[in-house]
Amino acid sequence: MAGLTLKNVIKRFGALQVIHGADLEIKDGEFVVFVGPSGCGKSTLLRMIAGLEDISGGEIAIDGTVVNDADPADRHIAMVFQSYALYPHMTVRKNLSFGLTMNGNPKADTERRVAHAADILQINELMDRRPGQLSGGQRQRVAIGRAIVREPQVFLFDEPLSNLDAELRVQMRVEISKLHKQLGTTMIYVTHDQTEAMTLADKIVVLRSGRIEQVGAPLDLYDDPANQFVAGFVGSPKMNFLKAKIEAATSDGVTVALAADPGVRLKMPISSRPDIGSSVILGIRPEHFVDAGAGDADLTVDVDVAEHLGHTSYAYAAVSGEPLIIEQPESRHAADQQQLTVGLPAKRCFLFDAEGRRLR
Known part of the structure; x- marks a missing residue:
């Protein structure tokens, strides 16, 4: 097992710079998730750690080296890809053992690792x-197994569940979490799925346009986002x-x-x-609205669509053309509501300036 450090890591493709001075410390045994929108540089950063992309500047150290x-x-890393990358003509056993055999690993040790x-x-x-x-889930297990047999110091996962259906994603997410607890090995995981990030990570790294916006524990980012981008990206x-x-x-x-009102x-x-008079942005999460009269101000919205999920409902609404989502317990949400009045609790609201900087 090993920790990992990035110091002012830069990546350029010709004149285009895609990673802008990334600094990050990952402790031995941590499960770290890179999240961000498509094109933000998270997979590029992972590939540089793996050695599949050269770095243009800075320093990457694994276990101090x-x-x-x-x-x-x-x-001493192993990478699990989105596409599984299994040899189609080989059995599962041979897929697991092939890399070790090609590297001249003793047969008895290879069989032990595969088992x-x-x-x-x-x-x-x-x-x-x-x-x-x-099945897709079984193939992904084999791909993870091929990484396990290498007994690496660091596991790298590049959107490994994106090809699976929703039910299998949940199942494999649990399996990967159990695997981390069992092995205790440092793991770095790339995803655009906030649910995966929030449930798997010890630490989340939020990226935008090749820059690290914020690093922290999942609930720290949820409760205390550094700026409007992080506030809008973390949480679903x-x-x-x-x-x-x-x-x-x-x-x-x-x-x-x-x-709007x-x-x-x-x-x-x-x-x-x-x-006084300056423009700001008020942020509130869908689950933080309260009943009318129970907050510090009431807001009446026009409901466009309501989704009923059994235990909860989401009202997709608008106020003077500004869209918003309101979450309510199913018992409090009528199916045919055209208007809805909710309370805004000031202590659960965030405030950002016009450039997205956090004011509160």
Whole structure:
């Protein structure tokens, strides 16, 4: 097992710079998830750690050893790909053992490692089948098993569940979490799925346009996002954002009025003092609305669509053309509502300036 450090890591493709000075420390045994929208650089960063992409600047160290110029095979890492990358003409057993055999690993040790991986992943009954005879979930187990037999210091996962259906994704997510607890090995996992990130990670790294926006434990990012981008990206459904203006400022906070309904005002404690009349963004998560009269202000919205999921409902609504999502317990949500009045609790709201910087 090993920790990993990135120091001012840069990646350029010709004149185009796609990673801008990434600094990150991953402790031995941590499960770290890279998240961000498509094209943000998360897979590129993973491939540089693996040695599949050269770095243009900075330093990558695994277990204290700089590996900038080390071949992928010498980095003591194993990578699991989205596409499984199994040999179709080989049995599961041969897929698991092939890399070790080609590297001249002793036969007895190879058999021990293969048996150990098969036991961990519960695929003993699949050992004589070929990939074409396996389901998607079974193929992904084999791909993970091929990484396990290498006994790496670091596991890398590049969107390994994106080809699976929803039910299998949940199942494999649990299996990967159990695997991490069992092995205790450092794992780095790339996904665009916030649910995977929130449930799997010890630490989440949020990327945007090749830059690290924030690093922290899942609930820390959820409760204390550094800026509007992180607030909107972490959490599902995502945070609602409503345009507002600073109406008044006192020594203990500011009063904001919603642009969509200027009669809705909230007093919020913030340390900075934005100018009176300046534009801001009020953020509130769908699950943080309360009953009308139970918050610090009431907001009436027009309901476009309601989704009823049994234990909860989502109202997809708008106020003066600004969209928002409201989550309510199923028992409080009528199926035919055209309008809905909810409460805004100031203590659960966030405030951002026009550039997305966090004010509160």
